[in-house]
Amino acid sequence: MSSRALPAWSLAAEAVDGIGIPASWPERVTRAWAIDGSRGEGVDVCILDSGVDGDHPLVGGLTSAVAVSLDGEETRVEPDELGDVCGHGTACAGIVRALAPGCRLHSVRVLGEGNTGSGELILGGLRHAIERGFHVVNLSLSTTKRRFAELLHELADSAYFQGTVLVASAHNMPVESYPWRFSSVISVGSHEGTDSLVWYANPSPPVEFFARGVDLDVAWSGGGTLRCTGNSFAAPHIAGLSALILSKHPGLTPFQLKSVLYLTATNTGGAP
């Protein structure tokens, strides 16, 4: 700390040598460099959703599961005994598992208590996930309430600076919703293809990537599968790919990870 004297947000000449960042970037970032041989080992992926059925064969077990509930004005986080109250969280977990079979999956359930207070639960769940320091958090949900936007924005920035990657599904309706619109998260919409390893970088944000999200068979609570469509299934594809990249290249910041996803997208020349 002594070499980083005040002011905190500037860099004194003598401090330059102290902030060398070791990196070994290839001449060209390719998909082979990014993910080949990776199974997502050592990476913690959190599914912030309706809970996850950890016993589902396509989910293959959970490392942890908590439920967020409202206690008056406060949110409470407790071990989750209920599993998946809808089926949707299980679907997202199954998509991540299929891409990154070696990752550790965690469930933070923020649904199941009705619409009232749902914004508070999403905020409480996200705060918890960031405090836990998960590498990747999948958010296949959004809120339209503006009073949550500022708090969500602060949380998304905290996640970005501490190295937690937030992957959020974009809204395909003409309304403002959050957190997918924030530049500190990775936002994902759907393409119509059937290949889970095809993803596109969008040159016209706010949606930054398109991944598979139409007519795909996903795990659902009860042990079976369902055929589903929605941007909420595109996001876990990018979450799973992020786990592969972070497993092979640990320590990448969200900014670097987003760049790797961009450079290896199907339409940017990084794909085989």
Added chain:
Amino acid sequence: MTDEPDYREAAAGGMLASEEGHRALLQSVVDVARAIFAARAASVFLLDEETDELVFEAVSGEGEGELVGRRFPSSTGIAGWVLVTRQPLVVDDLQQDPRFARDAAESTGYVPHGLMAVPLLIDEDVLGVLQVLDRPDDTSFSLAEMDLLTLFAHQAAIGLDLLQRARRARAALELGEGRAAQVARIAGLLEQSDALVGGQLLDALEALLRERRPT
């Protein structure tokens, strides 16, 4: 703003388009949605914020005529997920999901095979959910259909918004005290009852008031 009640506003409030008129708009939305998607049923659910429940407001096809007014908790099943997460969702092969099938059967007596559900949003508020049940089995889903579904959802949201505003205005006037509320109630009654008697009474009242008006 004066303290005097505005009788013209009250009279207009009492003659607000009828409940039936707003329902007809929602019914038309679900009828067209069902026809466009060649589906077996389509429905609009209203979120009752006081009880945190979803209420059937309009139904086309399977369940039509029986389900309107039926309620269930707002976190139930796929409609509940769509409501809370504000994300549209399309699901097929629902019968593989035993829990969904049981809930749906208990609530409606009809177990769909597949459904499309989309939140009904006006500005930052979620008003309910539009659901389209059982498109033909052999059709796969496209993003163009999702766009079409969200267009219908916008129309349904506007219809639901009008219905709720009218209900709130009527409730405020019906429960209100004072002359303005009384005028609104009379206007409402005139709308519903025998026009001849009401008209004669109104004519007499107007004549009397004109006679007595200070000059």
